[in-house]
Amino acid sequence: xxxxxxxxxxxxxxxxxxxxxxxxxxxxxxxxxxxxxxxxxxxxxxxxxxxxxxxxxxxxxxxxxxxxxxxxxxxxxxxxxxxxxxxxxxxxxxxxxxxxxxxxx
Amino acid sequence: xxxxxxxxxxxxxxxxxxxxxxxxxxxxxxxxxxxxxxxxxxxxxxxxxxxxxxxxxxxxxxxxxxxxxxxxxxxxxxxxxxxxxxxxxxxxxxxxxxxxxxxxx
DNA sequence: TAACCAAATAACCACATAGTTATACTTGCG
DNA sequence: CGCAAGTATAACTATGTGGTTATTTGGTTA
Numbered sequence: 001x002x003x004x005x006x007x008x009x010x011x012x013x014x015x016x017x018x019x020x021x022x023x024x025x026x027x028x029x030x031x032x033x034x035x036x037x038x039x040x041x042x043x044x045x046x047x048x049x050x051x052x053x054x055x056x057x058x059x060x061x062x063x064x065x066x067x068x069x070x071x072x073x074x075x076x077x078x079x080x081x082x083x084x085x086x087x088x089x090x091x092x093x094x095x096x097x098x099x100x101x102x103x104x105x
Numbered sequence: 106x107x108x109x110x111x112x113x114x115x116x117x118x119x120x121x122x123x124x125x126x127x128x129x130x131x132x133x134x135x136x137x138x139x140x141x142x143x144x145x146x147x148x149x150x151x152x153x154x155x156x157x158x159x160x161x162x163x164x165x166x167x168x169x170x171x172x173x174x175x176x177x178x179x180x181x182x183x184x185x186x187x188x189x190x191x192x193x194x195x196x197x198x199x200x201x202x203x204x205x206x207x208x209x210x
Numbered sequence: 211t212a213a214c215c216a217a218a219t220a221a222c223c224a225c226a227t228a229g230t231t232a233t234a235c236t237t238g239c240g
Numbered sequence: 241c242g243c244a245a246g247t248a249t250a251a252c253t254a255t256g257t258g259g260t261t262a263t264t265t266g267g268t269t270a
Contacts, residue, residue: 002133007198008126014194019121020258021113028107037217050259052218062201071216071267081197085190089119092186093112096167125228142247155229157248176237176246 017061018085022046023054027063027082034067034076122166123190127151128159132168132187139172139181 003011018024022044029040037055041048055075058064065078077083108116123129127149134145142160146153160180163169170183182188 003129003195005126008129008133010198011191011194012124012126012129014198015120015190016124019117019124021110021117022258024108024113024117028113038215046258047260048217049219049261053258056218062197068267071214073217079197081193084193085120086116088186088189088193089116090108092167092184093115093119127228143245151228152230153247154231154249158228161248173237176244178247 014061014063017058017063020054022050023058024086026051026054026058027077027086030064030075030077031083034065034074036069036072036074038072040075119166119168122163122168125159127155128163129191131156131159131163132182132191135169135180135182136188139170139179141174141177141179143177145180 018027025044026040029035029043037048037052040055041051044051055064055066059066059075063077063079063082065076067074067076123132130149131145134140134148142153142157145160146156149156160169160171164171164180168182168184168187170181172179172181
């Protein structure tokens, strides 16, 4: 059974959330629990505005939780699928690296 | 342990391969086995050039196999990770749809 | 109220890339 | 050889979006 165009777009859209290194770095920061925006910014090399923007995108993709605490906003991984996806992809990349390059001649 | 920038880029890059509806549609065409470029083109609404281009991208991402047979070229799913990734994402989307929308007011 | 901090938004630029048309390459066959 | 079919590539356009700076919003505290 084939997915309708709308559904393909939804699936693509979720993959797209994981398709930028900065967003993956942000996700990585939260792997041991919630973090505030400024904590995340402190660990990365990009601006607060950019982190905020990417967090919004991830949140709207449905993979993060968001919670206000005083003047801070805490974000966290909201769906274990995040870990599974990242593990699958990392495993594959490790497998591929392990494979000796086939010499072309 | 955090991934180095290079590795984040690799991971992102693999996710990016799945981040376009057209590529997902192409992948879907091969789920029951190899297909030639023209067979795939016949099932989709885009041009042969575009299918060829996206197949190349997928092949270079390491998720497809490629095999010449006469004047045809057969592409196929080359790593079961493809099915697992798609299943995970589809399951999540189904779960989210099942959830009654929280009314905002 | 004012001053201050965290976070979000606005406006913008630069770059990547999906898709197109047109053309080249490759293989099989008369 | 010459032609046809299947695939790949080139050149180009249009669009989306990552990242930036500057500004705004909202909550806290003096």
